[in-house]
Amino acid sequence: MEPVSTTPTATIVGAGSIGVAFAVQFARSGFHVRMWDALPEALPRAARDRADRVRLLHEHGLIDEPVEVVLARISDHEILYDALRDADLVQECAPEQLPIKRDLFRMIGSYSPAHAVLASSSSAIPASAFADVTPARDRVLIGHPGNPPYLIPVIELVGGRATSEATMQTADQLYRRAGLRPVRVRSEIEGFIFNRLQGAVLREAYCLVRDGVASADDVDEVMRSGLGRRWAFIGPFETVDLNTRGGIASHALKMGPAYERMGAERGQHDPWTEELVATVAAQRRDLLPLGQWEDRVRWRDEMLMEISRVLQAESGSPSRPVDAHRTAS
Numbered sequence: 164m165e166p167v168s169t170t171p172t173a174t175i176v177g178a179g180s181i182g183v184a185f186a187v188q189f190a191r192s193g194f195h196v197r198m199w200d201a202l203p204e205a206l207p208r209a210a211r212d213r214a215d216r217v218r219l220l221h222e223h224g225l226i227d228e229p230v231e232v233v234l235a236r237i238s239d240h241e242i243l244y245d246a247l248r249d250a251d252l253v254q255e256c257a258p259e260q261l262p263i264k265r266d267l268f269r270m271i272g273s274y275s276p277a278h279a280v281l282a283s284s285s286s287a288i289p290a291s292a293f294a295d296v297t298p299a300r301d302r303v304l305i306g307h308p309g310n311p312p313y314l315i316p317v318i319e320l321v322g323g324r325a326t327s328e329a330t331m332q333t334a335d336q337l338y339r340r341a342g343l344r345p346v347r348v349r350s351e352i353e354g355f356i357f358n359r360l361q362g363a364v365l366r367e368a369y370c371l372v373r374d375g376v377a378s379a380d381d382v383d384e385v386m387r388s389g390l391g392r393r394w395a396f397i398g399p400f401e402t403v404d405l406n407t408r409g410g411i412a413s414h415a416l417k418m419g420p421a422y423e424r425m426g427a428e429r430g431q432h433d434p435w436t437e438e439l440v441a442t443v444a445a446q447r448r449d450l451l452p453l454g455q456w457e458d459r460v461r462w463r464d465e466m467l468m469e470i471s472r473v474l475q476a477e478s479g480s481p482s483r484p485v486d487a488h489r490t491a492s
Contacts, residue, residue, distance in 0.1 A: 170193060170194070171251040172194065172195040172196075172197065172250050172251050173185070173197070173250065173251065173254060173337075173341070174197045174247050174250040174252070174253045174279075175196060175197065175199070175246075175254050175256060176200075176246070176267060176271065177199075177258075178198050178199070178202075178205040178206055178209035178239075178256075179200075179205070179209075179258075180212075180310075181256040181284050181308065181310065182254075182256035183209050183216065184216070184308070184310065184311035184312050184313055185254050185256060185308065186213050187213050187216045187233075187311075187313045188311075188312045188342065188343070190213075190217070190234070190236040191217070191220065191226050191313065191342070192340065192341040192342045193236070194236065194340075194341060195236055195238075196236055196237040196238070197237075197238050197240055197245075197246040197247075197248075198237060198238070199240045199245075206239040206241070209239070213237060214230070214234055216311075216313065217230050217233050217234055243271075244274045247271065247274045247279075248276075249276060250275055250276060250279045251278070251280070251337060252279065252280045252282060252334070253271055253279055253281045253282065254282050254284060254306060255267055255281070255282065259287065259288060261288055261292055261293060264283060264285065264288065264292075264293040265293045265296050268283075268293050268296055268297055269296040269297055271297070271299075272296070272297025272299035272302075272303070273297065275299070277299075279302065280304070280330055280333050280334045281302045282303075282305065283303070283304075284306060284307060285305050286355075286357075286358055287353050287354045289321065289323060289352075290304050290305050290323030290351070291323035291351055294324075294326070295325075300323065300325040300326075301326060301327040301330060302326075302327070303323055303325070303326060303330075304320060304322045304326045304330060304334060305319065305320065305321035305322075305323075306318055306319070306320060306338065307321065308343070309357065317343070317346060318343045318344065318345050319345075319348050319355045319356055319357055320347050320348065321347075321348040321351060321355055323351065331347065360399075364386075366429075367429070368382045392467060393463075393467070396466050400443060400447060401447070405459060405460050405463050409453075410444065410447060410448070410451075410456060411440070411443060411444050412441075415435050415440040415444075419434070419435045419440070422435070423435070
């Protein structure tokens with residue numbers, strides 16, 4: 164593929180909430196952004212929404228440039244061919260319906276420049292399900308964002324059966340230039356990583372309410388005042404790695420049987436085998452040798468202290484946590 168230009172151009176196909184969020188993120192990162200939508204009323208609404216988002220980011224000190232400078236990088240186009248002109252990255256943000264994506268990628272593949280990366284924001288539909296409609300299938304992949312991408316920087320890159328390695332590398336480069344953090348998903352699995360992890364938590368959350376163990380707000384409270392605080396800056400593997408002296412291998416030895424029983428209770432018997440634990444432990448030790456474990460635990464505690472300080476300032480009381488319902492109103 165051709166090298167990415169000095170100032171990349173991103174075309175957003177679909178001007179709904181995800182399309183607007185991508186437009187904001189690309190524009191704040193210096194990209195030229197072109198937006199198109201099949202519905203005439205979508206573009207004026209998108210213009211209002213992205214202006215509101217950019218102003219809010221500026222008010223919170225997350226954009227250094229004047230609001231008008233950022234917004235001026237975005238243009239609206241009623242004709243798809245015009246929107247695709249000179250695109251380095253096409254980000255499809257249409258509804259999660261396979262027929263729609265197939266129709267769009269048939270057009271995108273025909274009208275886009277030969278070097279453009281063609282990405283879908285699909286949350287679960289794999290690229291191979293619609294890439295076959297275009298000879299440009301080697302340039303098609305999934306670029307699934309967190310929502311909204313201007314605040315949640317992770318983006319999952321999932322190639323299809325025909326996606327070239329050059330496309331994957333160029334996509335990685337472009338998204339990093341846009342201030343995002345790409346994670347490559349190594350196989351086309353439904354839901355990818357993000358929604359499989361979220362789905363696992365939601366399935367158990369629904370079961371806990373169904374079984375009368377907790378209310379919906381009880382579950383949310385355990386997350387927002389417990390798991391969520393740690394998961395804001397470290398993931399589940401690092402969390403348990405730091406929870407037990409000796410690291411994740413020690414944690415698996417002590418807690419693995421209990422987690423196996425909990426899984427079996429829900430009909431999911433996936434024990435952590437010795438080989439699997441050894442693989443994960445080796446990856447963690449590459450990232451954090453045990454000799455640095457205590458320093459990392461101290462860092463974790465300092466991060467939690469900082470989060471606690473911010474939340475206490477929001478609540479106005481060191482003894483009372485933030486009322487999520489009050490602050491959201």
